[in-house]
Amino acid sequence: MKKITWLSMLAAAGTGLVMTVKRSQSSAPQGVAGDRKGIITHALEAGARTLQKTAPLNRFNVYLVGFHPMKEDPQHQMEAHHYCHQMNEDFAQCILFDGNGPEARLTGIEYIVSEKLFQSLPEDEKQYWHPHNFEILSGQLVAPAIPEIAEHELMLLKMNSYGKTWHVWDTSGRSGPSNIPLGPPMLAWSFNRDGEADEDMILSRDRQVGVSTSDKRRHRQDLVRLAHPQCGVASLYGKFAGPTEPIPGVVEASSR
Numbered sequence: 001m002k003k004i005t006w007l008s009m010l011a012a013a014g015t016g017l018v019m020t021v022k023r024s025q026s027s028a029p030q031g032v033a034g035d036r037k038g039i040i041t042h043a044l045e046a047g048a049r050t051l052q053k054t055a056p057l058n059r060f061n062v063y064l065v066g067f068h069p070m071k072e073d074p075q076h077q078m079e080a081h082h083y084c085h086q087m088n089e090d091f092a093q094c095i096l097f098d099g100n101g102p103e104a105r106l107t108g109i110e111y112i113v114s115e116k117l118f119q120s121l122p123e124d125e126k127q128y129w130h131p132h133n134f135e136i137l138s139g140q141l142v143a144p145a146i147p148e149i150a151e152h153e154l155m156l157l158k159m160n161s162y163g164k165t166w167h168v169w170d171t172s173g174r175s176g177p178s179n180i181p182l183g184p185p186m187l188a189w190s191f192n193r194d195g196e197a198d199e200d201m202i203l204s205r206d207r208q209v210g211v212s213t214s215d216k217r218r219h220r221q222d223l224v225r226l227a228h229p230q231c232g233v234a235s236l237y238g239k240f241a242g243p244t245e246p247i248p249g250v251v252e253a254s255s256r
Contacts, residue, residue: 139216
């Protein structure tokens, strides 16, 4: 009884109301191993929402959706919902999820740097950083729900940038059971030619977030003239099953 009283007080601190703690009737999130939350967990969460601060998370306020092939296994492809904090003009950090709902599963992280910062990296470090121009110019990278003019400006700022991405959970199920993170982290890459990304994956994303990849591509043609040759564009060339085609503005800077 003492534990229930203490938990009730803690939860009440988060609501401003006297709370009677009851066993949760909600089921566990789909696709996640483990039992549903119990009364202690619910009470701790309720109190923590007010008593604890989550300052590092407050600025992850830029939402992007794109796709990643794994560098060592390009047929292994994932949709990635990025929640990003632009720390300054040259550096952003992103948390990756498999969706945008309250029960989305955290699948990885990505750091994004400008061309200037990428060029400052040691040569042996650059092998981990993928180029972004194809993602932008192809229309595959989108920022849902913001005005077209604002999204266009965001994409302009990301031209010629690079990302370093590690996926730690394949929730797609392609690698087997996906209700718990298994195996080593996987270095992700970018698509750099038409025909590399699974078309059904793109169409599914477009339906889910209400965008048209082909429309985005048309609206971004003015950005082609701003594209610089990038390292890593050719890293996965010839490693996809079907025919692929280059697009204007996406050019390899050097082999590595």
